Structure formats: C-alpha cells, structure tokens
C-alpha cells in the first residue's frame with residue numbers, strides 16, 4: 323500500500339501530531355497512526371474524489387477517531403499550532419511553494435516540514451528561505467524508474483548559492499548515484515536543446531539561458 327517514497331518521508335516525521343496535505347488516499351497518515359509512530363493526523367485534500375477515498379480508507383482501518391480527513395486547499399484545513407509536522411508530497415515544486423506561501427500564517431509556530439517535490443524543487447527551497455526555514459536534511463530516492471527529492475526543514479535562516487538552490491545543499495555535497503543519474507539526464511537534455519537552437523538568431527536569449535544552466539552544472543557536479 324505505502325511505497326518506498328512515502329516510507330522514506332515517514333522516517334522524517336517527528337512529534338505526535340502531523341498533517342498530510344494533498345493526502346489522496348491518506349496512505350501516509352494511515353501508516354503513521356496504525357504503526358503508532360504518531361498519535362493523531364489530519365489528511366487534507368482539495369479534490370472530492372481523493373477526499374472521499376481518504377475518508378473511506380481511514381474508516382475501513384478503524385482510524386476515524388485519530389485521523390481527521392478534511393476537504394480544503396493547502397494549509398487552510400489546519401489551525402495554527404495544531405500539528406508538530408506537515409508533509410506535502412507528490413506535487414511539483416511550484417505548487418508546494420504556493421501552498422506554503424499562501425498558508426504562511428499556519429506556519430507561525432514553525433512545524434517541521436517534510437516536502438517531496440516531483441520537479442522544480444528550487445521553488446520549494448526559495449519559499450523555505452522566505453518563510454524563515456532552513457533545510458536540515460535531504461534525500462533522493464528512485465522508485466519505479468522515477469527519481470524523487472525529499473527535503474526536511476525546521477525554523478532557521480539559510481543562505482543558498484545558485485547551485486545549492488537548484489540541486490539541494492545536502493544532495494549537492496553528497497552527489498550520490500541517484501543524484502548523478504537525475505542530473506546527468508537533465509544535463510544531456512539541455513545539451514540537446516542547445517544544439518537545436520545554437521544557430522537560430524531568434525533563439526539567442528533562450529540559448530544564453532541554457533548556456534548559463536550548463537555552466538552551473540559543469541561547475542557544481544562531478545559527472
């Protein structure tokens with residue numbers, strides 16, 4: 323039911339009460355509560371189908387008294403200070419970033435955040451910086467041919483270089499096999515685009531952007 327990606331996210335959950343935003347079938351809160359890792363969870367969902375699926379799933383596990391399934395957008399489903407930890411997983415970085423920035427008032431007590439973006443994680447790191455969070459751990463995992471980044475953030479200040487913002491400060495330092503696989507693929511993709519536009523006068527602005535990106539890769543990553 324719960325795959326390696328969400329199991330890895332679960333490892334970083336801390337405290338007694340958590341909220342999973344965009345919970346879909348509520349697999350993560352069900353795992354955390356039924357394994358007694360935490361005592362109480364909120365499962366938030368904006369779309370009716372997944373919301374109904376979450377409510378049904380929670381009820382069928384006999385957990386309706388310990389997992390509150392709520393319909394709404396982002397952090398509007400929780401009260402300030404209600405949970406120790408918030409997970410937002412399986413979405414693009416810009417959507418996660420938007421949920422955090424829109425719901426910033428709910429983050430006043432600085433719950434731990436565990437964020438798993440599918441793409442454009444830089445947008446999440448940028449939002450964390452604005453919100454007074456610092457990244458304290460990162461992970462990168464491969465599941466069924468897809469590569470996912472996970473970041474864990476707590477209250478604090480951080481200053482990230484362009485490379486750290488793009489690749490992740492801890493992931494960049496470690497540069498493990500999965501990290502290299504992800505970015506090598508992206509690097510080759512960028513190089514192919516560069517070749518298709520290199521002699522097209524109308525595309526010079528785009529070419530410059532791509533060349534700046536390629537330079538960032540070359541300087542930061544040991545392929």
Ligand code: SAM
Nearest residue numbers: 343344345346367368369372394395396411412
């Ligand atoms: N978190 C689960 C996981 O990682 O497997 C489900 C990921 S699923 C791809 C993304 C879920 O987020 C969908 O069920 C979608 O309806 C929900 N979602 C998207 N935007 C949302 C928002 N602003 N607030 C709450 N849920 C949202």
